[in-house]
Amino acid sequence: KQEVTQIPAALSVPEGENLVLNCSFTDSAIYNLQWFRQDPGKGLTSLLLIQSSQREQTSGRLNASLDKSSGRSTLYIAASQPGDSATYLCAVTGGGNKLTFGTGTQLKVEL
């Protein structure tokens, strides 16, 4: 059974800081890994998708890496802004197109 863990569970940083969110998964037989953002009480916004054959993806200030063999992914956020405050979720896609989610990292970027 796939298990996804995210560390830290919560993070508070001052504006402008670079930060790293971590995600680990137990079964390396995945099709891809996605990072999502969720604002309170809202749906999920897809940030980055890394195919299992890829090592990293970049979008603006976001960079995500994937090491499938070790079961790890990191999301790097450069020059954080208050608007980045949200919960960040990683999810891996396994058999049956099922997404298994981590429990998320709640990020607060303070002025």
Added chain:
Amino acid sequence: EAGVTQSPTHLIKTRGQQATLRCSPISGHTSVYWYQQALGLGLQFLLWYDEGEERNRGNFPPRFSGRQFPNYSSELNVNALELEDSALYLCASSAPRRIEAFFGQGTRLTVV
């Protein structure tokens, strides 16, 4: 281009009643997924529909069911509602032969 749309936004039901949640996928997407996000439990996979057929099901009791219509929209039905069914229900869709999922804003179901 419209994203995944879900209705209603909020739904309040009494224990024992039935709830019906609706989802319209992104135009051109043929797969629809349902997830439950209950407080403290994280996001749990419920159902996957593709081309009108149920393709995969999560570890939920049979009172959670659904269907996909010829226009690829989908309904999630929850029978005999229990207090523990209170959650945010998220629908997602994906394009043919693609796995990347795009999510809607969810339906907040409250069972009282």
